[in-house]
Amino acid sequence: MNIILFGPPGSGKGTQAKRLVAERGWVQLSTGDMLRAAKAAGTELGQRVAAIIDAGELVSDEIVIELIRERLPEAEAAGGAIFDGFPRTVAQAEALDALLGERDSQVDAVVELKVIDEELIQRLVKRAEEEGRPDDTEEVIRNRLKVYYDQTAPLIPYFDEQGKLKAVDGMGSMDEVAASIAAALDKK
Numbered sequence: 001m002n003i004i005l006f007g008p009p010g011s012g013k014g015t016q017a018k019r020l021v022a023e024r025g026w027v028q029l030s031t032g033d034m035l036r037a038a039k040a041a042g043t044e045l046g047q048r049v050a051a052i053i054d055a056g057e058l059v060s061d062e063i064v065i066e067l068i069r070e071r072l073p074e075a076e077a078a079g080g081a082i083f084d085g086f087p088r089t090v091a092q093a094e095a096l097d098a099l100l101g102e103r104d105s106q107v108d109a110v111v112e113l114k115v116i117d118e119e120l121i122q123r124l125v126k127r128a129e130e131e132g133r134p135d136d137t138e139e140v141i142r143n144r145l146k147v148y149y150d151q152t153a154p155l156i157p158y159f160d161e162q163g164k165l166k167a168v169d170g171m172g173s174m175d176e177v178a179a180s181i182a183a184a185l186d187k188k
């Protein structure tokens with residue numbers, strides 16, 4: 001199974017991906033986590049992307065596609081991938097379709113977590129207090145939302161045309177959202 005968890009920053013993709021890992025044994029592939037790890041480790045890649053992440057802009061398609069490509073065998077061995085925060089652009093989605101196609105695989109479902117902006121901003125400001133992510137300041141949060149609506153939301157019709165889009169109410173508690181995701185995934 002290959003599942004994309006889709007939605008704006010703060011919609012709960014990472015939280016719900018971790019639950020799916022625990023419950024189903026799949027592998028979480030979070031390009032945001034990978035980029036933050038590279039930045040924290042000070043690798044050449046990390047140094048190249050640091051300013052982009054801190055501004056809430058998107059790293060090039062080539063970089064994130066390569067990060068995903070490297071991890072596909074591991075996810076395949078585990079029986080599934082949960083793509084969290086990837087793809088972010090139509091070009092990334094097309095590249096993912098091609099990479100999986102080469103492996104006789106495909107994206108099986110796209111779960112879109114729907115959360116209103118006001119709630120997203122509240123959650124991210126709270127996360128800033130708890131985790132201190134440098135891109136969770138109010139100014140960068142607003143830019144990340146703009147980048148989402150400009151560059152990532154156009155993926156919604158792309159997935160819809162493929163018949164893969166499952167919209168889920170992301171406004172409830174973590175348990176409620178997890179139950180809605182499970183229902184969407186297991187519905188035949």
Ligand code: C5P
Binds near residue numbers: 035052053060
């Ligand atoms: O997915 P997450 O919100 O954790 O990503 C954090 C940051 O990583 C994004 O704001 C962006 O700067 C960068 N990113 C990216 N391209 C992706 C995923 C994340 O540029 N596909």
Ligand code: MG
Binds near residue numbers: 030
């Ligand atoms: Mg995340």
